[in-house]
Each structure stands twice: as C-alpha cells, then as structure tokens.
Amino acid sequence: MFRRLPETAAQPVTVVIDGRPVRVPFDLTAAAAVLIGDGITRTTPVSGSPRAPYCMMGVCFDCLMEIDGVPNTQACMVPVAEGMRINRQVGARKVRS
C-alpha cells in the first residue's frame, strides 16, 4: 500500500502481526508497520466494519490495536520493537472479571 523512500531504509526488526512474523524498519510505528501489509488495524465495536490508520498522529483513534497484550492501543503512537506482538482489535475489548 505504501512504499518507503530508499534513502530512509533502516535496520529491520521482527514484529509479529496477527501471528505472522514480519521484518520491518526499526524506526516505524506499529501502525506504519501494519500499513506495509493490508493496513487493517481493527473492526469497530459499533458496526463491525474494518478500519485503517488515518491521522497517524494520535488524534483519530482509528488505529486501535492490541499491542503486546494491551487492547485498544493507538498503534500510531507506539514505535516497533523486536518481537512486538501486534494484533487486530476485533470489536470492543473485554474487561477482566
């Protein structure tokens, strides 16, 4: 969907997006890493329709994902790290009983 400018190529790290290991540049955010693939970050709790990152600056909340087990995290605000687990947020998060 998006292609990186060659002069900004950087050292890769491995993150696990929806269970699949992916090599991505170390200086991306989780949302940017997802945009290399299908770009879908979540399905909404209201209509269930898919969403993708939109503002990429922490405002729109459309890139909510479950990152390292924390649900509804703004993926555009989180830099990737080696081994990070990035999962789609499917509908409303559950609360712990």
Added chain:
Amino acid sequence: MPEPQPSDAIVIGGGLVGAAIGYGLARQGLKVTLLDEGDVALRAARGNFGLVWVQSKGPGVPEYQHWTRLSSDRWPGLAAELRETTGVDCAHERRGGFAICLTEDELEQRRQMLEVLRRQAGAVEFEYEILDHGALARRVPLIGPEVVGASYTPYDGAVHPLYLLRALHAGLLRHGARYEPNARVNAVHAAPHDFRIEARGTAHAAPRLVLAAGLGSRELAPLAGLHAPLRPVRGQILATERVAPAIPLTQKIRQMSEGALLIGDSFEEAGYDDSTAPQVLSALAARAVRTFPFLREVQLVRSWAALRVMSPDGLPIYEQSARFPGAFLASCHSGVTLAAAHAYPYAEAVARGALPDELARFASRRFDVPKAA
C-alpha cells in the same frame, strides 16, 4: 426591524428542555419557532450523563416524585415515537438501576430515603430493594470487595443523551418547526398572548412563549413576567474507551449502548467555570475503581464538565406568567429524565394555555417567602 415572522409558539432554548417542549408542541400541529443561542451557550444538554433516573427524586415532595415517575413511564413511548418519526434511536433502556454504596452509612441513608418515597408514593406503587454485598454480587458480579451494597428500583433507565438531542431536533423539523441557530435573544416585547422576540436580526411573533434557556432563563425571565432564580452547579464526567458489555445501569457509572463507560458525577459550586479540575476527576476515578476494580485497566479517553441548571431547592420551575399570560417558564436539572413529561403533558398544557394543578407546586412563588430577620 422588518415584519415579524409569525408562528403559534416561540421556544427560547434549543437544549433538551426547549427541544422536548418544542417537539411536543409541533407534534400537536402548532407552528413552532425554536431559537437556539449557539456555541457560546452553556449547553448542559451536551454534557450530561443521560440517566432517566427515578429512585432518588422527590423525598418530601410527592409532586416531584410523581412527575419524574410519569416521565419515566412515558419514556418508552417517546423513544419509539422519535425512532419512528426521525429514524434516530436514542438507545433508551429501562431495566432498573442500582445506586452502589461503599459504606454502611451510605446504604442506610439510601434505605431511609427510599422508605420515605415508598410511604409518600400514594396510589403510585413504589417498590425498592436494598441489597447487601452478597445479594448485589449475584446481580452485578464485577463489584469490588469494598462495596457494601446497593439500592435498586425497576423504574430507572437511561438513554444516549446526544442521540436524544438530535432526535428531538430532527422531530421538530419533521413536524414543520422553524429552527433558528445562533439566535441569541436581543429583545423581548411581551403583552398578554402577544410576544415579539428579536434574535439575530429577525423578529418573531407568537401568542405563546416558552422560556427554556437553561441558565440563560435567569436574565430573560423578568422580561416576560417570570422568575428564574437559577445558579450553575458543576458536574464532571470521565469517559472510557469502548468495552464489551460489562455492567448494568448504576447511578454513578454507566455503560453506553456503544460500549464506553461514563463515570460521574460531581456537584460543585464553581460559578460559571465549566472547566475540569484534576482533583475532582481523580476522586471520581478513585471511587469508580473501588466500585468496579476492573476499571483500573480500562483507559480513560475524555473528561468534561458541564453546568447543571439549579433552582434554590433543586426542584424544577414551571409557571405561566401572571402578568403576560401565554408566557411559560420551564427549568430543571433533569432534562433527560423529564423529556417525556415535557414533550407530552407539559407541551399539551402550553398548547391548551393553562398548566395543570399538579404543577402548581413548581411555580416560582415558592421562593418569595421573606427571610426571617
């Protein structure tokens, strides 16, 4: 000023009270003009918690208890009518509500208040339950260990207040009302059954005037021979991310139809300052976490404050002007709860030209008692 625009009723105030009464007038076939001040207004209708709350209303004042209950009983009909007329679902629910107590004292005070309400209810049946921790935990499993118990009545409910406001406005337009945004009132010319209001360069004329301008009614009321000694009482609310259904309706913490949890509510004398205050918000959050420990892991996404429209005794003010008949005042701090009472019996009384005897208790003359020396 050009020739005034004529209608059957002018409503000043496009919040929940004015919109509900305006809708109620328009659905009876009256030509309604609604004057809405705009974004500079204090707009309690955009900051409230959305409860249709019955269980603590009116100890010592059976008229208020009955009026609240009447509204709650007519709410399912209003929600259905608005959905049908406008396509907007304001997410009304009425499955009862819990008032959760964290100390024995709180629970005992609830019990005493509810017993007063049961005894004074008269022909209106009023049933309540007092639940200890164990009984409450069976019905609300996620309560924390510090919760002592709760009171419960089946009459309580809630709506999504922003959808309600939108539905009432859509309903007004559907019934042919004229809606004037950014229409701060500049002048009121009152005569019996003959009112001329100037707002945003336009004059409006009607034989009926409804003043429902929230805190703004305080200054406008005398111009129509009415009296509205209102003051702001600030309330602050926290909102969380959307989560899967977790809790039933409680008085201070509720889950919206779309999953967000709202945590309220404070009562503060802060004048017209409608900003939030961290120490108040942190106290709300602390109590919420003691009530429902799962909230510790739920993210807050917003907080805001809004100003309640409060009379000296906390009761609504309803009256028709003695000097300028045809002018009515409607003011309360429960615009959601009372929306059905405003859309149906109150609007019908305004159309008829006389408020019913049941509402005499709410006239402003109750504030005229001279203070003892």
